[in-house]
Amino acid sequence: MTRTIDRENTKIAAAKKMRDIMTTYYLDALSAFQNNRQVAWITSGGPVEPLVAMDIIPVYPENHGAMIGSAKMGEELCSKAEEMGYCADLCAYARADIGCSVAKGGPIGGLPKPDMLICCNNICGTVLKWYEVQARYYGVPLFILDTPVCHTGFFPETAAYVKAQITEYIGFLETVTKRKLDMDRLNQVGHLSFEGQKLWQQVLRTTAHKPSPMSAFDAFFFLALIVTLRGTTTAVDFYRELLAEMNDRIAKGISVVPDEQYRLLWDNLPVWHRLKWLSKKFSDHKACLVADTYTSAWCGAIQYIDPDNFLDSIAQAYTRIYLNIGIDQMADQVLDMIRFYDVNGLVMHSNRSCKPYSFGQMDIMHIVHKKTGIPVLMLEADMVDPRSFSESQMDTRIDAFMEIILQRGTTLKG
Amino acid sequence: MIYAGIDIGSITAKAALIENNQLKATHMVFTGYNPAAAGRQVFDELLMQTGISANAVNKVVATGYGRASVDFAHKTLTEIICHGTGAHFLNPGVRGVIDVGGQDSKAILLDAHGHVQNFAMNDKCAAGTGRFLEVMAQALQIPLDQMGEISLGAENPVKISSICTVFAESEVISMIARQKDRRDIAAGIHRSAALRVASLAGKIHLAPPVVMTGGVAKNKGMVQALEDYLGYGIQVGTVPQENGAVGAAVLASGT
Ligand code: SF4
Numbered sequence: 001m002t003r004t005i006d007r008e009n010t011k012i013a014a015a016k017k018m019r020d021i022m023t024t025y026y027l028d029a030l031s032a033f034q035n036n037r038q039v040a041w042i043t044s045g046g047p048v049e050p051l052v053a054m055d056i057i058p059v060y061p062e063n064h065g066a067m068i069g070s071a072k073m074g075e076e077l078c079s080k081a082e083e084m085g086y087c088a089d090l091c092a093y094a095r096a097d098i099g100c101s102v103a104k105g106g107p108i109g110g111l112p113k114p115d116m117l118i119c120c121n122n123i124c125g126t127v128l129k130w131y132e133v134q135a136r137y138y139g140v141p142l143f144i145l146d147t148p149v150c151h152t153g154f155f156p157e158t159a160a161y162v163k164a165q166i167t168e169y170i171g172f173l174e175t176v177t178k179r180k181l182d183m184d185r186l187n188q189v190g191h192l193s194f195e196g197q198k199l200w201q202q203v204l205r206t207t208a209h210k211p212s213p214m215s216a217f218d219a220f221f222f223l224a225l226i227v228t229l230r231g232t233t234t235a236v237d238f239y240r241e242l243l244a245e246m247n248d249r250i251a252k253g254i255s256v257v258p259d260e261q262y263r264l265l266w267d268n269l270p271v272w273h274r275l276k277w278l279s280k281k282f283s284d285h286k287a288c289l290v291a292d293t294y295t296s297a298w299c300g301a302i303q304y305i306d307p308d309n310f311l312d313s314i315a316q317a318y319t320r321i322y323l324n325i326g327i328d329q330m331a332d333q334v335l336d337m338i339r340f341y342d343v344n345g346l347v348m349h350s351n352r353s354c355k356p357y358s359f360g361q362m363d364i365m366h367i368v369h370k371k372t373g374i375p376v377l378m379l380e381a382d383m384v385d386p387r388s389f390s391e392s393q394m395d396t397r398i399d400a401f402m403e404i405i406l407q408r409g410t411t412l413k414g
Numbered sequence: 415m416i417y418a419g420i421d422i423g424s425i426t427a428k429a430a431l432i433e434n435n436q437l438k439a440t441h442m443v444f445t446g447y448n449p450a451a452a453g454r455q456v457f458d459e460l461l462m463q464t465g466i467s468a469n470a471v472n473k474v475v476a477t478g479y480g481r482a483s484v485d486f487a488h489k490t491l492t493e494i495i496c497h498g499t500g501a502h503f504l505n506p507g508v509r510g511v512i513d514v515g516g517q518d519s520k521a522i523l524l525d526a527h528g529h530v531q532n533f534a535m536n537d538k539c540a541a542g543t544g545r546f547l548e549v550m551a552q553a554l555q556i557p558l559d560q561m562g563e564i565s566l567g568a569e570n571p572v573k574i575s576s577i578c579t580v581f582a583e584s585e586v587i588s589m590i591a592r593q594k595d596r597r598d599i600a601a602g603i604h605r606s607a608a609l610r611v612a613s614l615a616g617k618i619h620l621a622p623p624v625v626m627t628g629g630v631a632k633n634k635g636m637v638q639a640l641e642d643y644l645g646y647g648i649q650v651g652t653v654p655q656e657n658g659a660v661g662a663a664v665l666a667s668g669t
Binding site for chain 1: 479491492493494495518529530531532533534535537617619
């Protein structure tokens with residue numbers, strides 16, 4: 001009896017509200033045409049604020065890809081793209097999106113047809129070709145924002161180059177919509193975007209508390225708003241509420257993993273199609289994935305944003321994101337997180353789909369190993385395509401990893 | 415005090431007994447299609463062989479892919495920790511283990527206490543496993559346990575470029591058709607498998623002294639090919655195949 005009550009207690013109440021918000025968001029997007037509103041497809045790391053300020057509905061094929069993965073429709077839609085001739089090594093988000101456009105299927109019957117595409121290559125190079133393909137398929141204009149990789153730092157040349165493109169971006173939007181961007185409105189949206197990211201960061205940081213009030217699995221879910229509704233009051237209000245709930249859980253000592261003994265850090269995108277299985281697997285070992293490098297990317301460049309000089313500052317903020325920096329800097333961020341969240345181990349998802357994320361993991365693993373000595377586990381899988389997932393292999397690896405942590409803990413104590 | 419370890423692999427089931435911190439005996443049977451029965455059988459036969467009654471065994475730890483099916487085990491642990499512990503127990507100075515079994519291969523990095531620091535396993539693929547060698551021996555029509563010996567006489571090892579076992583098999587068949595020397599083909603097969611395994615060792619920066627365990631450790635051709643790629647010598651103990659079971663027994667004594 002007590003057990004059931006405990007389980008009920010661990011549920012996060014804001015989840016229902018979040019689902020409702022996402023449903024409304026997708027309904028709005030799907031009925032945009034009837035309501036005379038325009039839709040822009042945009043990459044997850046793209047500067048969305050000008051779109052919001054111009055009342056264009058941003059839609060994220062990557063978020064949709066995550067939904068496809070969670071709905072376990074990845075194999076079917078990726079196969080569709082493969083049938084069309086796309087290589088199985090292509091990112092599964094791209095394959096699923098391309099497959100879905102043609103099959104008009106997927107968990108919500110496909111995304112609304114775009115009026116324009118906005119592609120920012122701060123996350124990867126895949127999006128360039130992917131968006132070109134879709135721009136051709138839908139016959140709509142495409143804007144490409146090129147953000148050079150900041151291997152060692154951010155230089156004046158890069159700043160000028162990206163800034164010039166931000167100006168072009170605004171020009172592009174004004175041409176497509178035949179409307180002028182209202183700068184006051186943009187500043188308002190900028191403030192809301194900044195505020196939303198700050199709150200998201202605070203939510204994520206609550207997991208530094210022991211035991212953790214939520215896990216990375218929850219963060220994977222709650223992430224959707226800061227991606228899709230960044231720059232809106234909806235996102236700000238929601239995260240304010242979520243933060244309050246987390247603080248309340250901390251005050252009441254409610255942990256998401258019953259009897260949390262071990263704290264782990266996750267690297268790379270989630271394995272969307274196996275979230276439940278993975279969450280249970282770690283939870284059975286009394287291990288909580290307290291943080292991850294993925295969801296924190298949507299507040300990771302916050303220090304570069306100046307809400308009072310928004311447009312100028314986003315050139316830097318959107319260029320210096322986690323996937324667009326050097327391996328050493330990525331490792332530094334991982335090390336910071338290891339210390340901040342006080343974790344016992346690092347779990348790295350070597351994600352067959354995402355090359356920029358998975359490339360360099362081996363180096364980061366060795367750096368972490370050398371500097372902290374904590375065990376690092378490398379899991380080979382794919383965020384959406386279940387054909388790259390082997391349950392029995394995962395099982396043994398996770399068990400072995402937890403045994404290592406346990407053995408280490410005993411030695412450290414003894 | 416007596417402790418037992420049972421290791422249920424994909425091809426063979428192994429058992430080991432530890433008495434007063436000494437390895438007393440080991441035994442091995444084929445797993446067949448019923449891992450639970452194989453676990454029982456290998457344990458019973460080992461007890462019979464040593465004249466020890468089941469009641470005298472203080473604790474049993476099961477490991478290997480079929481570990482969950484050993485219903486008389488007090489605890490299950492993964493092969494990784496068991497192989498690490500077994501290797502350290504049998505050879506305390508060792509700092510790395512390369513284990514090549516029937517369906518998987520792994521590299522394990524150990525600290526001075528025999529605790530696992532890191533490990534790497536083959537990914538969803540039979541390349542670099544015992545199964546790969548088995549398929550190739552069949553294609554070459556030579557007994558698996560002779561393939562190692564035969565390959566040692568090679569003069570110009572062939573190059574097998576496919577990673578996939580099925581494609582590698584057709585490559586081998588076409589080489590047979592072209593009447594390539596069997597010894598050269600056998601050596602090429604070992605090199606191909608060894609390269610996969612060596613890359614696992616490289617991933618986690620394995621360094622000597624390294625011991626090789628698992629059934630494939632008995633294959634001299636494979637050991638030599640691995641040494642060539644790694645650039646250092648590797649040791650093979652007297653009971654490489656039972657190493658995981660030994661580790662399980664040692665860990666049983668500590669629980
Ligand atoms: S390759 Fe990675 S960053 Fe690029 S779209 Fe795919 S998942 Fe996103």
